[in-house]
Amino acid sequence: MERYFWHLNxxxxxxxxxxxxxxxxxxxxxxxxxxxxxxxDETQVFACKSPCVGRIVADSERxxxxxxxAAELDGADLTDGTDGAExxxxxxxxxxxxxxxxxxxxxxxxTEALLATADDIPTIRFLLSLTARHAETAMMRAxxxxxxxxxxxx
Ligand SMILES: [Zn+2]
Numbered sequence: 275m276e277r278y279f280w281h282l283n284x285x286x287x288x289x290x291x292x293x294x295x296x297x298x299x300x301x302x303x304x305x306x307x308x309x310x311x312x313x314x315d316e317t318q319v320f321a322c323k324s325p326c327v328g329r330i331v332a333d334s335e336r337x338x339x340x341x342x343x344a345a346e347l348d349g350a351d352l353t354d355g356t357d358g359a360e361x362x363x364x365x366x367x368x369x370x371x372x373x374x375x376x377x378x379x380x381x382x383x384x385t386e387a388l389l390a391t392a393d394d395i396p397t398i399r400f401l402l403s404l405t406a407r408h409a410e411t412a413m414m415r416a417x418x419x420x421x422x423x424x425x426x427x428x
Pocket of ligand 1: 292294295297321322
């Protein structure tokens with residue numbers, strides 16, 4: 275993994291201390307795992323296997339979701355009835371509202387997993403706002419798909 279960690283103290287930059295909590299691996303009996311490199315000299319840096327690696331993972335997932343959510347919000351317009359028109363499978367096309375609905379549900383499932391392990395208020399608040407946003411769009415998309423499938427049947 276080639277992620278860089280910034281603002282490290284000397285022990286962290288040398289791989290002797292956890293880049294998250296600063297625990298010293300020489301004095302504390304902690305299982306450490308490599309998580310990236312120091313930008314100064316490419317030295318491998320480490321974090322406590324538990325719980326610090328989990329926090330790095332949660333952080334990365336949060337950033338990835340943030341980007342994904344931003345991209346989706348730019349690309350999807352619920353009031354625009356034309357998307358999916360070029361899709362052969364109609365309303366259940368993965369590129370259409372059904373696909374967006376599945377992405378919302380996946381995000382919610384991921385958020386549930388992160389909420390179960392999050393232990394600081396800012397992260398929990400961020401996850402809750404993410405939940406609210408995706409739950410809302412999931413509801414609108416589910417209703418939209420329901421409405422369209424009803425139209426097709428009738
Ligand atoms: Zn740690």
